Amino acid sequence: MAEASLPEGELFIVDVAVSDSTARPKVTVLADGEQGITIDQCATLSRRISKKIEEAFGEELSYTIEVSSPGVDFPLTQPQQFKRHTGRSLKVKLQDGTEKTGKLEEVTDTGLNLAEEVKQKGKKVTYVPVQIPFGDIVKANVVISFK
Structure with missing residues (x-):
């Protein structure tokens, strides 16, 4: 869902993690781009992923989503x-x-x-x-x- 939510050719997914919490799972998406990623791009990506999650699982699913860039301490993987x-x-x-x-x-x-x-x-x-x-x-x- 995260990959399908990306703007074409601008960004790429670095990592996706979902917490073990059954009450309110947290979906963490790390994205990056050749020129980095802006706060506005993170917000847009978050909205797009949320829409896909709601389409797949329904609006009653309770979750938290966080989209950000990998920090300087995060290993390079891509x-x-x-x-x-x-x-x-x-x-x-x-x-x-x-x-x-x-x-x-x-x-x-x-x-x-x-x-x-x-x-x-x-x-x-x-x-x-x-x-x-x-x-x-x-x-x-x-x-x-x-x-």
């Missing part, structure tokens, strides 16, 4: 999200348990090209190009720098 963060620093946890941190250079159809930070003896840092397939990624977050 290729479109990675594209928007090209040039930023990422921390990527892989299937084998290793982590790689570096600048996102490029997003391809199959994965990421990252300039991985490799610390040498002392304080010298070098950058090594690394290709990471999407299937190898367990979690990826933007690294926030306050420098």
Whole structure:
């Protein structure tokens, strides 16, 4: 229902969660766009999803709906999200348990090209190009720098 409520080509769904509450379940929809998502777009999407829920389950269904953008601490999960963060620093946890941190250079159809930070003896840092397939990624977050 969330996907069907999107304006064509502007936004994409990042995550949908429904709480376990039987009294008044909460539907949380995280959406994003290549240029981000505005409050007005969140409101419009919320109204469209609510209408679809009412059409499917009737108006007597009691629920709460929340539509927002994923916060900076929310992991990147969609290729479109990675594209928007090209040039930023990422921390990527892989299937084998290793982590790689570096600048996102490029997003391809199959994965990421990252300039991985490799610390040498002392304080010298070098950058090594690394290709990471999407299937190898367990979690990826933007690294926030306050420098």
